[in-house]
Amino acid sequence: MKTRIKLLLALVFAGGIATSAYAQRPNPADFGKGVHKSATTAEEIQKMKKGDKYAKVCMECKSVTVKEIADDKEAEALCHDGGTMHCDACEKKVKIKRMGPRNNIIKSEVVYVNEEGKECMFIVPIKD
Secondary structure (H helix, E strand, O other), rough: OOHHHHHHHHHHHHHHHHHHHHHOOHHHHOOOOOOOOOOOOOOOOOOOOOOOEEEEEEOOOEOOOOEEOHHHHHHHHHOOOOOOEOOOOOEEEEEEEOOOOOOOOOEEEEEEEEOOOEEEEEEEOOOO
8 A cells, every 4th residue: 555655746746856857948038037026016106117028927727928018008097006917828807906005006005916805816917
């Protein structure tokens, strides 16, 4: 019995290593150089203009999607309180919430939450 359990664990471990070995590396041209920090306030998100790139990082499916701002209204939609968006990888719906003082709408924290209300995504502006 113990031998079967050990064999099963070894196969699961080997399968995990084999699948991670085939993961495709991200294209460095898509990310720019240097360190990119997540945008946590509406002000940081609204600074993005048409043509700027950003990454949507989904913590549910552990994916990163690089997108480009199509127009200035798109940046506003990324921090619109009560708005929604989807993860391109897992297709899960994410709700946009603003946290913090109501009298300071620009500097309020923007949080992307799942159906249970847990933070599940964040936005990272990519500067070339």
